[in-house]
Amino acid sequence: MPRKSTRRLTFPKSQKSQKRTKNAYGTPSPGLWATMTKHRGFQVLDEKDEMYQFVQGNVALVLPEGVPPVNKLAVHEFWVCKIIEVRSIEDNEEPEVWARVQWYWSPQEIAERIESFDIARCGRFERLFSDQFDLVSSLCFSCIAPLAEYDETRLDQPTISPDTFYCRYNFKLRPRRISPNHEGTCLCTRAYNPDIDTMHFCPRPSCRASYHRECLLKAKWVETSTSGRDLRLLCSNPDSDDTFEMRTLGPRRKRVKLDLVAGSTYAPSGDRSLEEALDYLPTGLVKIAQLPIMKGVEGGGLVGNVRSVVAARRMVYEALMSVSGPLAVPSNWEERVDLSEVPSSRRAKQLSKIPLFRCPQCQGAI
Ligand SMILES: [Zn+2]
Ligand SMILES: [Zn+2]
Structure with a gap:
């Protein structure tokens, strides 16, 4: 189960500042990030003092921006990211830990950028691996989550358990491109939606x-x-x-x-x-x-x-x-x-x- 966070510190994706400070959302600027101490991972406590551990390379769930932490979200409604790098600001009593993440975008987020993208042809647990990165506070992380690569052309594709995030497409923001094409091999050319097909x-x-x-x-x-x-x-x-x-x-x-x-x-x-x-x-x-x-x-x-x-x-x-x-x-x-x-x-x-x-x-x- 995702950890219940008592604080909401998730920001809109891609809010960058060029100064050696923080932007309006408190995110370290690239200049500040460059001076921060590197770590392999971090731990956070939930309200019941239960420890959650996150390390580089993990796929993790993040409470979406604008969602109060008291709200109960279904697992597939969380933001999903890969932790690329972890750094901290050590000059406070309690170090402030930030992770650089690469986003797995939801089909809905893709449809906001590509009008022709058909979300009806994607499953609830489907995510597209984007080329977009952000810095996210350690306090925003809920839990790590398995995410499986799904290659529809493979004859030896390993099984993917139900209610597991999976990814079969990559998404590039500029120029906007999805690879492989979000098309199916059926007579209708529409892609496979595992939730209904x-x-x-x-x-x-x-x-x-x-x-x-x-x-x-x-x-x-x-x-x-x-x-x-x-x-x-x-x-x-x-x-x-x-x-x-x-x-x-x-x-x-x-x-x-x-x-x-x-x-x-x-x-x-x-x-x-x-x-x-x-x-x-x-x-x-x-x-x-x-x-x-x-x-x-x-x-x-x-x-x-x-x-x-x-x-x-x-x-x-x-x-x-x-x-x-x-x-x-x-x-x-x-x-x-x-x-x-x-x-x-x-x-x-x-x-x-x-x-x-x-x-x-x-x-x-x-
Ligand atoms: Zn045939
Ligand atoms: Zn068809």
């Missing part, structure tokens, strides 16, 4: 695109047959535009003993089906590899299952492609996927109700 993702290298569920439905990008759907999903290859096929297995191999299924053997040959081969791999792994890749409200949260499904498909392909030795997956396969993605019977029921989407670009199952 459910997205379906095609992992093929020339697609690598997420689509809003409602956009796919509206444009009728839906398969008509359920037959072979699981295998079509499994064969949608994150590393090749060609669908994964059993016949890429190569020449006929000897019978091989499996560690995975005691006493069982698998003899790959041209006339064995992919489905049959999958029986020799861990069921949980295959189930994850056969999931549609989704994210968002009904898609497993902010980053969804992209990382797990891609990792599972790669491990399945590798096992099926190996030209010698037992048909096996890495011993640590369970650590390389999120096992909670293995659908429970309840989740399987929910999944069965999702329309059978196909990719508007490659027409493959997604």
Whole structure:
């Protein structure tokens, strides 16, 4: 929980003075800042004498300017900044500590500067990393907060917990620019809002695109047959535009003993089906590899299952492609996927109700 401050010392952002003094808000001027004593961090006490520690590099929450400290704010309403440097003025009895911070701006703040910026396409916990710095009194800091980098193009994006700040864009004030572009890969070109959207993702290298569920439905990008759907999903290859096929297995191999299924053997040959081969791999792994890749409200949260499904498909392909030795997956396969993605019977029921989407670009199952 953010610390409750009893004093309000937060100022409008970017109030600078060139003199070796303080400006109207009490902020040290650049001249004064240059003479101040450097520190690695600082500590502050709340009204209950509880100690909060802040160090350089932390991302921290600051009570917004104009908000009385008695007001209860939701976490996502705080200002968010990265502590770059800490210095103090030592000539008082109690040193006056200031931090130079780099701001993570809220979508609302960006919209005040860029008229076309669509805040409806951002989540509540989303922040844009700005190129703007300020000096902030240590007394304005509430607590440190985790902030995750979110790269929508990554196939191995780590999970981001709910109610955690995240950043997927950088913001430059002069000239005003957001990078990467605040656009989506969907047919509608609108970006993904994790708070309200459910997205379906095609992992093929020339697609690598997420689509809003409602956009796919509206444009009728839906398969008509359920037959072979699981295998079509499994064969949608994150590393090749060609669908994964059993016949890429190569020449006929000897019978091989499996560690995975005691006493069982698998003899790959041209006339064995992919489905049959999958029986020799861990069921949980295959189930994850056969999931549609989704994210968002009904898609497993902010980053969804992209990382797990891609990792599972790669491990399945590798096992099926190996030209010698037992048909096996890495011993640590369970650590390389999120096992909670293995659908429970309840989740399987929910999944069965999702329309059978196909990719508007490659027409493959997604
Ligand atoms: Zn869309
Ligand atoms: Zn595609």
